[in-house]
Amino acid sequence: MTAPSPVLARAQAMLEVGRPQEALTALATLPASDVMDPFAARLRCAALAQLGRWAEAGEAARAALATNGPDPDLLYWLARAEQDAGHSAQAERILLDGLALAPHDVDLLCAYADLCAGEGQLEKAAKLVDLAAAQDPQAPIVYATRVKVAYAAGHDREAQRISQEFVANHPANPVANALHGGVSASRGQVRHAYDGFRRAVAEDPTDDSYAESALEMRVAAHPLMLPLRPILRFGALKVWLAVVALISALRLLGQPAVALPIALTWLAFCVYSWVVPPLVRRWVRRHW
Known part of the structure; x- marks a missing residue:
């Protein structure tokens, strides 16, 4: 496999440390001939997704697919963008196209499980996340999806147990800590919730939602809030x-x-x- 260019390597490094805007800045320096390179397109989609700019991520994925042809990773980002836009049927068709190309792709399986859970198809969601876990049980996206599916099914205690396992295996992952915080909050365990969101902020201070949730849990943990x-x-x-x-x-x-x-x-x-x-x-x- 050919090593990525210095620009792509820098963009990838910026994404891995949670600096998506800098990743996009690096990608903007690519020569025109490399802009639609599949790897560059995947990085661009991931950076836009981290920034919550899902419509742009979808457009980037669609343009790269039109140029390069079918690609499971780009189909994943396109499906996620369609899901974010509320187009569940389109997202499902795209995920099925991706799974036809890569039936054991963990990201695609988890995205499909997440979509099914959101649509109330909990049994199907559980089967899909089990398939993903069979491929890579320790993957962060597998843990995150297992938490979401368990919570959607009303299994709060199980969701919290999985979130604790997620944090134990990926202590520096902000999503792991935020999920643990969110599930703990839903069970009224404000101290655990605050600790989870506080650690999420420490690992990713750029995400305002983590900071706001940590603040709310600190408010909830105040002695005057105990009666509530x-x-x-x-x-x-x-x-x-x-x-x-x-x-x-x-x-x-x-x-x-x-x-x-x-x-x-x-x-x-x-x-x-x-x-x-x-x-x-x-x-x-x-x-x-």
């Missing part, structure tokens, strides 16, 4: 429905003397939930 943990764990709607059901049941059972203090406590809780979080968030931001 049920809302974080179960969601405001579920907590509200549970309290309303309890008060209604007590009144139907002829226990208004018990229902009244619960209703007053709930009213105070609501006021607390409206007033305290903005104040805590303002304090935490000031000392962030």
Whole structure:
């Protein structure tokens, strides 16, 4: 295999350390004859994807495919761009085209599993991620997809277990730490969630979403937010429905003397939930 040119090697190195804009700057110096080189196109798509510029990543992949013909990696990026645009059917067709060329491609299998999970096809998603894991069980994309599929299936505990394994095997991977933080937050474990997002920020300070999530978890971990943990764990709607059901049941059972203090406590809780979080968030931001 021919070694990449110095420009492509630099662009690849910039991507590997999470500096996609510098990778694009390096790629912009390529001579016109090399712009549509498949490897250059893959790097360009990856850099644009890291920046969240999915429409441009899709255009770059489509142009390179038109020039060079079918390529599993470029089909992967094109499918991801179509998925981001909400075009699930087109993304599925592209992924199937890619898998026809490379049936054991881990990235394609995981992308297809992620797509199926998002569409509620959880059994199919699980089978696809199992196929990917059979090829490379330690791959970061395999771990990340296993977490997403487990979470989509409502298996929060399993998703957290996989995320912990992901972090143990890839401690410097910001996605691993962010996923662990997100799953922990969904289970109301704010300390673990904050630690996960904090480590994600340390590994990739350029991703604003990690920093914002870390800030929110630091707010949630504040002692004044302890009474609001049920809302974080179960969601405001579920907590509200549970309290309303309890008060209604007590009144139907002829226990208004018990229902009244619960209703007053709930009213105070609501006021607390409206007033305290903005104040805590303002304090935490000031000392962030």
